[in-house]
Amino acid sequence: RSSLITGCYANRVGISGALVPSSKIGLDSEELTIAEVVKPLGYATACFGKWHLGHRRPFLPRQHGFDEYSGIPYSNDMWPGHPESPKAWPPLPWYENDEPSEIIKDLEGQEQITRRLTEKAVDFVHRNADGPFLLYLPHSMPHVPLGVGPRFRQTTRYGTYGDVIREIDASVGEIRAALEEEGVLDRTIFIFASDNGPWLSYGDHAGTTGGLREGKGTTFEGGIRVPLVVRYPGVVPAGSVCAEPCMTIDILPTLVELTGGKAPQKPIDGRSIVSLLRGEADASSPHEALFFWYRNVELQAMRMGRWKLHFPHNYRSLEGRAPGNNGIPAKYNYKMSVGLALYDLETDAAETTDCSDENPDVVARMKTLADRMRQKLGDTLTRTQGSEIRGPGRLPSG
Amino acid sequence: RSSLITGCYANRVGISGALVPSSKIGLDSEELTIAEVVKPLGYATACFGKWHLGHRRPFLPRQHGFDEYSGIPYSNDMWPGHPESPKAWPPLPWYENDEPSEIIKDLEGQEQITRRLTEKAVDFVHRNADGPFLLYLPHSMPHVPLGVGPRFRQTTRYGTYGDVIREIDASVGEIRAALEEEGVLDRTIFIFASDNGPWLSYGDHAGTTGGLREGKGTTFEGGIRVPLVVRYPGVVPAGSVCAEPCMTIDILPTLVELTGGKAPQKPIDGRSIVSLLRGEADASSPHEALFFWYRNVELQAMRMGRWKLHFPHNYRSLEGRAPGNNGIPAKYNYKMSVGLALYDLETDAAETTDCSDENPDVVARMKTLADRMRQKLGDTLTRTQGSEIRGPGRLPSG
Numbered sequence: 001r002s003s004l005i006t007g008c009y010a011n012r013v014g015i016s017g018a019l020v021p022s023s024k025i026g027l028d029s030e031e032l033t034i035a036e037v038v039k040p041l042g043y044a045t046a047c048f049g050k051w052h053l054g055h056r057r058p059f060l061p062r063q064h065g066f067d068e069y070s071g072i073p074y075s076n077d078m079w080p081g082h083p084e085s086p087k088a089w090p091p092l093p094w095y096e097n098d099e100p101s102e103i104i105k106d107l108e109g110q111e112q113i114t115r116r117l118t119e120k121a122v123d124f125v126h127r128n129a130d131g132p133f134l135l136y137l138p139h140s141m142p143h144v145p146l147g148v149g150p151r152f153r154q155t156t157r158y159g160t161y162g163d164v165i166r167e168i169d170a171s172v173g174e175i176r177a178a179l180e181e182e183g184v185l186d187r188t189i190f191i192f193a194s195d196n197g198p199w200l201s202y203g204d205h206a207g208t209t210g211g212l213r214e215g216k217g218t219t220f221e222g223g224i225r226v227p228l229v230v231r232y233p234g235v236v237p238a239g240s241v242c243a244e245p246c247m248t249i250d251i252l253p254t255l256v257e258l259t260g261g262k263a264p265q266k267p268i269d270g271r272s273i274v275s276l277l278r279g280e281a282d283a284s285s286p287h288e289a290l291f292f293w294y295r296n297v298e299l300q301a302m303r304m305g306r307w308k309l310h311f312p313h314n315y316r317s318l319e320g321r322a323p324g325n326n327g328i329p330a331k332y333n334y335k336m337s338v339g340l341a342l343y344d345l346e347t348d349a350a351e352t353t354d355c356s357d358e359n360p361d362v363v364a365r366m367k368t369l370a371d372r373m374r375q376k377l378g379d380t381l382t383r384t385q386g387s388e389i390r391g392p393g394r395l396p397s398g
Numbered sequence: 399r400s401s402l403i404t405g406c407y408a409n410r411v412g413i414s415g416a417l418v419p420s421s422k423i424g425l426d427s428e429e430l431t432i433a434e435v436v437k438p439l440g441y442a443t444a445c446f447g448k449w450h451l452g453h454r455r456p457f458l459p460r461q462h463g464f465d466e467y468s469g470i471p472y473s474n475d476m477w478p479g480h481p482e483s484p485k486a487w488p489p490l491p492w493y494e495n496d497e498p499s500e501i502i503k504d505l506e507g508q509e510q511i512t513r514r515l516t517e518k519a520v521d522f523v524h525r526n527a528d529g530p531f532l533l534y535l536p537h538s539m540p541h542v543p544l545g546v547g548p549r550f551r552q553t554t555r556y557g558t559y560g561d562v563i564r565e566i567d568a569s570v571g572e573i574r575a576a577l578e579e580e581g582v583l584d585r586t587i588f589i590f591a592s593d594n595g596p597w598l599s600y601g602d603h604a605g606t607t608g609g610l611r612e613g614k615g616t617t618f619e620g621g622i623r624v625p626l627v628v629r630y631p632g633v634v635p636a637g638s639v640c641a642e643p644c645m646t647i648d649i650l651p652t653l654v655e656l657t658g659g660k661a662p663q664k665p666i667d668g669r670s671i672v673s674l675l676r677g678e679a680d681a682s683s684p685h686e687a688l689f690f691w692y693r694n695v696e697l698q699a700m701r702m703g704r705w706k707l708h709f710p711h712n713y714r715s716l717e718g719r720a721p722g723n724n725g726i727p728a729k730y731n732y733k734m735s736v737g738l739a740l741y742d743l744e745t746d747a748a749e750t751t752d753c754s755d756e757n758p759d760v761v762a763r764m765k766t767l768a769d770r771m772r773q774k775l776g777d778t779l780t781r782t783q784g785s786e787i788r789g790p791g792r793l794p795s796g
Contacts, residue, residue, distance in 0.1 A: 107548040
C-alpha cells in the first residue's frame with residue numbers, strides 16, 4: 001500500500017510489513033501521496049476502504065491529502081474474530097474521516113463492508129463529477145474473514161470466495177455506471193489491481209494462482225504477480241495486453257505524467273508506465289530491474305526482463321499439507337528454503353527450473369543491480385544497511 | 399411429514415410427494431395428529447418450522463391440534479431464489495398462526511429462520527413448562543438454500559453446510575437448556591430425527607451418507623436411513639444404541655403409549671417402539687416389514703429384518719457426474735435402474751451385492767408381504783390400486 005500511495009518501495013518510506021493495531025508508526029507526513037500529487041490541481045480526493053498505513057490520527061488519509069475517508073484502518077482479520085489468535089486483537093473499528101464511528105463486531109459487519117464502500121464511492125462520484133477527482137478504493141475483501149452481502153451469497157459455483165469476488169466485480173460495475181451516468185467515464189483513468197496472490201493456507205477462502213508457484217507471503221510469482229487492468233480511452237487501446245513487468249510503485253509517477261500533477265521532491269522508485277499504457281510498439285519496462293523484499297527487508301528476489309532471480313531464503317509453503325477450509329486456515333511450513341536460483345519467466349512462469357548455471361552473465365548482472373539496491377534500501381539476508389531509507393512517521397514520544 | 403404426524407404411510411393419508419405452492423390439497427381434518435393425541439390430556443401444543451402438509455388455511459397446523467404455529471408452509475427452496483427454476487415459485491411466506499405475516503425475500507431472510515424458530519421454541523418452553531406440552535419443531539434447514547446466521551458462519555471446517563448443522567445443533571442445545579432451566583428436562587421425551595438422506599446434487603451444500611448408496615430422492619439406504627436420537631431418562635437407557643429398524647410412522651403410536659393419549663380410530667401403519675426405547679434385551683422391531691414408496695406411490699423397496707428388497711425401478715443418481723457447488727446443483731441422471739435385488743444390510747449396508755439367488759425363501763416371503771401391502775396402499779410400478787387409501791383433504795370446489 002505504501003508503494004502505491006508514494007511510488008516508493010515500502011522499505012524506502014519505512015513501512016515494511018503489515019502494521020498491527022498496536023503499531024505506533026505510519027506513513028510519514030513528508031511523503032508525497034497520490035492524493036497530494038493531484039490536490040494542487042483542484043482535485044477532490046477520497047479514500048474509501050482499508051487504509052493500513054497507520055491508524056493513529058497523524059497517519060490517517062486526511063493527513064495525507066484525502067478530503068474524505070471511510071473504512072477500516074488495517075486488515076479486517078485483525079479483530080477478535082480471528083480464527084487462530086482472537087485474543088491478539090482489539091475490536092475492529094470503522095472510521096469516518098479521523099474518528100472511529102463504530103465497531104465491526106461480527107461477521108455480519110464484515111459482510112456489509114463491500115456494499116458500504118461501494119455506496120461511498122458511488123456517492124463520491126456523483127458529488128464530484130463536475131470537477132476533477134481522485135478516488136482511491138482499497139477494498140478490504142477478498143481478505144479473510146470473507147464477508148459477502150446476502151445479495152451475492154450462493155450466486156456463483158465457486159463458494160464464498162467466488163461470491164466475494166462477484167460482489168467486488170459488481171462494485172466496480174456500479175462505480176463504472178456512476179461515471180457513465182455523470183458523463184465522465186471516458187475521461188476517467190480507471191485502474192484496477194490486486195495487492196498480492198492468494199492466501200493459500202485459507203484453502204477455499206483464497207483464490208488460485210492458476211499454476212504459479214506458492215502464494216501470498218512469498219516472493220514467488222504466486223505471491224506477487226497479480227492482475228492490473230487500466231481503462232482510459234484515448235490512451236490505453238481497448239483490449240490491449242501488456243506483458244512488460246511493472247509494480248504499484250509506478251502508479252504515482254504515471255499519474256503525475258497523465259495529470260500534469262506535482263512530482264515528489266524526494267527520490268522515489270517508480271517510473272511512469274504511460275508508454276506501456278499507450279501500447280507503443282517498442283515500449284518496454286522503464287525499470288532495468290524490479291525488486292522483491294519480504295519479511296522486513298529481506299531482498300528475496302528480483303526481476304530483470306524475462307529473468308527472475310531468487311537469493312537464498314526461507315519461505316512458507318503448504319507443501320504436502322491440506323489447505324484450510326471455510327475460513328479456518330491450515331498451518332504453513334515456514335522452513336522451506338530456496339537457494340540462489342534463476343528462472344526464465346518467459347518459458348517457466350511457474351519457477352520450476354533453475355537455469356543459473358546456463359546464464360552466468362545474467363546472474364552476474366542481476367547480482368550487481370541487487371548489490372546496488374541493497375546499499376540503498378537495505379537487506380537483512382546480507383545484513384546490509386540501506387543508505388536511502390527514510391523511516392516511517394512516528395508518534396511523538398512521551 | 400405426514401407419516402410422522404399421523405403414524406401412517408404417507409400414501410395412506412393421500413399425501414405422496416412434496417406439496418408445491420399451487421397444491422390445493424393438504425392433510426385431511428379427519429386424520430388424528432400427534433398434537434391431537436395429547437391435546438385431550440391438557441397439553442399445550444405448538445408447531446414451529448416447516449409444515450408442508452398443506453398451506454391452505456384448512457390444512458394449517460392450528461386446524462390439526464396445534465395451538466400455535468410459526469414458520470414456512472412448505473420447502474424453503476420453493477421461492478423466486480431457486481437456482482434452477484426461479485420463475486416456478488411465488489414469494490415465500492412466513493406464517494404466524496393462520497396468516498402469512500411477511501415474505502422471506504432474500505437469502506438474508508433464510509439465514510434468520512433457524513434462529514427465529516429456536517427463539518420461538520425456547521419461548522414456548524418457558525411459557526408452558528408448568529403443564530404438559532408438545533413441541534414439534536421441524537427445522538427447515540439444512541434444506542437448500544442453506545441459510546446460516548452470522549454467529550455460526552465460518553465456524554466449522556466443513557463449509558456452509560457444516561455451519562448450518564452447527565446452528566441446528568446449537569438450537570437443540572438452547573431448547574435443552576430451556577427445559578433444564580425450567581426443571582422439566584428429565585421428564586421430557588426429547589426426539590431428534592432427520593427426514594431423509596443428503597441431496598447429493600447440491601454437493602458441498604448437502605451432507606454425506608458415510609458410504610451408504612445414493613441419497614435423498616431414492617429408496618437406497620443413502621436416501622432413507624437417517625439418525626434418530628431419543629432422550630427420556632427412566633425409559634431410554636443413556637448411551638444405548640438400537641439397530642432395529644423403525645420409521646417415523648412409529649412416533650405417533652409410541653407417544654400414544656408413553657402419554658396414555660388418545661389412539662387413532664382409523665387404521666394406522668405405525669407401531670409403538672417403546673420396548674426398543676427401553677432397550678429390552680429381546681425387543682425387536684414391531685414390524686415384520688417396512689415399505690418404501692417414492693415417486694407417487696411406486697413401491698420401490700422394502701425391509702424385513704436384515705433384508706432389503708428392491709423392486710425393479712428407475713432412480714436418480716449423480717453416477718459419473720460432478721456434484722454441484724455453493725448452492726447451485728448438478729443435474730441428476732434420472733434413468734438409472736435397479737432390478738429385483740436383495741441386499742443383506744447386516745453385512746452389506748451399502749447395497750452392493752444382490753443376494754436374491756442365494757435367498758429364494760426370503761425373497762418369496764418379502765414378495766408376499768409386498769403384495770399384501772400393495773393391495774392396501776397401492777403401487778404404480780405394478781399398477782395396483784390400494785384399497786385402504788383415504789385421500790388427502792381438499793379445498794371445497796367452486
